[in-house]
Amino acid sequence: MLRIEDQSIRLCDRMPRRSFMQIGGLAMGGLSLPQILKAQEKSGKRSSHKAVIMIFLAGGPPHQDMFDLKPEAPDEIRGEFKPINTNVPGIQISELMPRVAGMMDKFSIIRSLVGAEGRHDSFECCTGHHFRSAQPQGGWPSVGSAISKVKGPVHSTVPAYIDLSHTMAHNPWNIKGPGFLGLEHAPFRPDGDVMENMTLNSISNSRLNERASLLNNLDRFRRESETKLTDGTYDGYTNQALEVLSSSRLVEALNLEKEDPKVRARYGKDDPKVLKYPLEMGYQAIMSRFLLARRAVEAGARCVTCSFAHFDWHGNNFGHARSVIPLLDQGVAALVEDLHERGMDKDVTVLVWGEFGRTPKINKNAGRDHWPRVHAALMAGGGMKTGQVIGSTNRLGEEAVDRPVHMQEVFATLYHNLGIDVASTTIEDNNGRPQYLIDEQTPIRELV
Numbered sequence: 001m002l003r004i005e006d007q008s009i010r011l012c013d014r015m016p017r018r019s020f021m022q023i024g025g026l027a028m029g030g031l032s033l034p035q036i037l038k039a040q041e042k043s044g045k046r047s048s049h050k051a052v053i054m055i056f057l058a059g060g061p062p063h064q065d066m067f068d069l070k071p072e073a074p075d076e077i078r079g080e081f082k083p084i085n086t087n088v089p090g091i092q093i094s095e096l097m098p099r100v101a102g103m104m105d106k107f108s109i110i111r112s113l114v115g116a117e118g119r120h121d122s123f124e125c126c127t128g129h130h131f132r133s134a135q136p137q138g139g140w141p142s143v144g145s146a147i148s149k150v151k152g153p154v155h156s157t158v159p160a161y162i163d164l165s166h167t168m169a170h171n172p173w174n175i176k177g178p179g180f181l182g183l184e185h186a187p188f189r190p191d192g193d194v195m196e197n198m199t200l201n202s203i204s205n206s207r208l209n210e211r212a213s214l215l216n217n218l219d220r221f222r223r224e225s226e227t228k229l230t231d232g233t234y235d236g237y238t239n240q241a242l243e244v245l246s247s248s249r250l251v252e253a254l255n256l257e258k259e260d261p262k263v264r265a266r267y268g269k270d271d272p273k274v275l276k277y278p279l280e281m282g283y284q285a286i287m288s289r290f291l292l293a294r295r296a297v298e299a300g301a302r303c304v305t306c307s308f309a310h311f312d313w314h315g316n317n318f319g320h321a322r323s324v325i326p327l328l329d330q331g332v333a334a335l336v337e338d339l340h341e342r343g344m345d346k347d348v349t350v351l352v353w354g355e356f357g358r359t360p361k362i363n364k365n366a367g368r369d370h371w372p373r374v375h376a377a378l379m380a381g382g383g384m385k386t387g388q389v390i391g392s393t394n395r396l397g398e399e400a401v402d403r404p405v406h407m408q409e410v411f412a413t414l415y416h417n418l419g420i421d422v423a424s425t426t427i428e429d430n431n432g433r434p435q436y437l438i439d440e441q442t443p444i445r446e447l448v
Helices: 034-041 096-104 122-127 143-151 193-197 205-232 238-246 249-255 262-266 286-297 318-340 408-419
Strands: 050-056 083-085 090-092 107-115 161-163 303-307 346-351 375-381 387-392 400-402 426-428 435-436
Touching: 034 346, 050 143, 050 286, 083 408, 090 096, 096 205, 107 400, 107 408, 122 143, 122 408, 143 161, 143 303, 143 426, 205 318, 262 286, 262 318, 286 303, 286 318, 318 346, 318 375, 375 408
Parallel strands: 050 303, 050 346, 107 387, 161 303
Antiparallel strands: 083 090, 107 375, 346 375, 426 435
16 A cells, blocks of 8 residues: 555544545545556446436435425425426426526426335435345445446546545435445545645645645655556556546546636535534535536546435424525536536436435424425436426325336436446346346436
8 A cells, every 4th residue: 555654744633644645545435546447447448428416415305395395285284485486487496496496497307206215324316226125245336336337437547436425424324335346436535624635725834834745745655656666566557546646637626726716606605504513414515516526527527426414304494494405506506507508418417316305294393204205306417308397296295196206217317318228237246146237227208
């Protein structure tokens, strides 16, 4: 394992800065970066740069207060928010989402999602598989890991799968990893502290001196590595791993100082304490992550995942919604607008959803409880047919009554948009048995 050995430089979480610079553990949970690169080469897959950005709303967002309002329902059902018209005649969404409403022609809403099992877990949203289904040894891979395996990297110095999510206190909400595909297809996870230390925003002289020390160590590290590469101590994959570290491609993608200030402003300001939780719980509204997702895709990522805030509102549903949903509205609208302006809308699919919906009936604490019978999702880009609503629920928002859409159909659509035929594509599990990516192999017909 190659590493920088200056333990005196520490991040604000008390982890030494050298832990980020280890080639054997580059923010990937102790993964071997040379292993990742070697496995990617074995896949031999190259194609045009299609990509997916998935925004996971941990906790279960209230579909009745966002995408499927019921203004004619009784008071205890309809809640406090009013529907507003969008720029697509006949489609209304919550008054808390005016930006998305103003560009509804670039989105599609699925109001009739089914298949959720009601657990507070990202598993179904990450893998497309049921909790109750028999898992192969090692477990099902997340969609990003599957894409990494099937497609390989776009650029040798940019991981195919990047997770921009915060580490959340409720561990099952954290974005899932590679399952039986192994560590070489795990997501690259640059944490918040790492990204902040890659910019020069309001830094003190001491921090600047620390960075100078880091650069000196990195220079020495490169010189020593070049010597060992020359004498055969390290193989070609380690050399390629060094290129990842020394290449400016990924570093620049994660450095928002490189972005136009007007574009940055469009995405809004980060709000780490939007719900007053301690920062270490990870339930933050970091608007810049939407922008980082676009930049990561531009740099070469095929799949980017990102969590946003927290939606498990058993109490004060409407107060929390007023704080969180307008920020989500701004971030998602800015992302999709940005993709269109850059000509990326045909290639990049955006998916916004959570693990289940919320109860139609408001509880005694002015909250909504868990409701796995139906929920909603927002999709954009990917060359899909947008400006439409798919499916509907009954008058109380309790269940799908028209065109139920299974969560696996969403995954089939994501893979389809990437040019992956889920009816014929398989990946081998740890026992050498071919496994289909998902069971349901039909994309959402209304979108493709």
